[in-house]
Amino acid sequence: MESKSYTTGSRDNANRNLEGSKTLMASHFLRALFRIQQTSTTRSSFAGRRRRIRRAAYASMAYSAGTRRAWSRALLRKLRSRARLRFPRRLSRAARPQRGDTDQAQVLRKLVPGGPGMDYCKLLEETADYIRCLTTQVRLMQTVMDSISS
Amino acid sequence: MSSRRSSRITDEEISELISKLQSLLPESRRRSMSRASAAKLLKETCSYIKSLHREVDDLSDRLSDLMSSMDSGSPQADIIRSILRS
Numbered sequence: 001m002e003s004k005s006y007t008t009g010s011r012d013n014a015n016r017n018l019e020g021s022k023t024l025m026a027s028h029f030l031r032a033l034f035r036i037q038q039t040s041t042t043r044s045s046f047a048g049r050r051r052r053i054r055r056a057a058y059a060s061m062a063y064s065a066g067t068r069r070a071w072s073r074a075l076l077r078k079l080r081s082r083a084r085l086r087f088p089r090r091l092s093r094a095a096r097p098q099r100g101d102t103d104q105a106q107v108l109r110k111l112v113p114g115g116p117g118m119d120y121c122k123l124l125e126e127t128a129d130y131i132r133c134l135t136t137q138v139r140l141m142q143t144v145m146d147s148i149s150s
Numbered sequence: 151m152s153s154r155r156s157s158r159i160t161d162e163e164i165s166e167l168i169s170k171l172q173s174l175l176p177e178s179r180r181r182s183m184s185r186a187s188a189a190k191l192l193k194e195t196c197s198y199i200k201s202l203h204r205e206v207d208d209l210s211d212r213l214s215d216l217m218s219s220m221d222s223g224s225p226q227a228d229i230i231r232s233i234l235r236s
Contacts, residue, residue: 053213053214081214108196120159124171127195130199134203145209145213
């Protein structure tokens with residue numbers, strides 16, 4: 001039997017998922033940027049365009065993870081309701097402390113989309129995935145910037 | 151990844167998840183974390199996420215700036231078009 005160089009295991013599956021979602025993220029974000037470029041006129045404000053770009057960033061993150069993750073589902077809901085995309089600094093009413101929560105877990109709940117609804121264990125899992133996605137998005141934006149400004 | 155549906159989460163599971171978070175911290179933040187408590191790691195994680203959010207804001211700013219100097223006939227627009235097509 002031919003020996004393959006693939007390894008099995010959930011970590012590798014996670015990596016494969018990440019590769020696929022990176023492409024999805026990039027294409028979604030670039031399309032959005034292009035649309036913003038086409039539709040923003042000299043009259044439209046800098047702040048408006050900045051807001052649209054920022055929104056596109058979080059949208060491409062959410063679409064790349066799809067409905068697989070609680071944080072992306074929460075983010076998608078926020079985007080569809082056209083609510084303002086903010087990570088509140090003060091503890092909102094929805095973010096009630098859960099059992100076993102430390103102060104830091106409370107802070108984390110405010111930072112990760114969908115945080116308030118998760119138990120501690122799920123919060124830690126979702127945070128890891130959210131961070132991976134965020135760093136990918138940031139790198140994507142840096143790459144786009146570098147290629148545009150060159 | 152399989153997740154146990156039992157309501158009793160083991161300490162081991164928690165510490166595994168926390169060390170996974172530690173591994174996601176960038177090198178510069180990880181240096182002081184080798185023997186950190188869970189609370190310290192969570193704090194660093196929160197700080198890291200906040201800085202990532204700020205980076206998204208900052209990059210949106212700068213992209214907006216760059217795009218204002220682009221028009222649809224510029225070479226930069228062609229770059230984006232070609233990336234989309236590939």
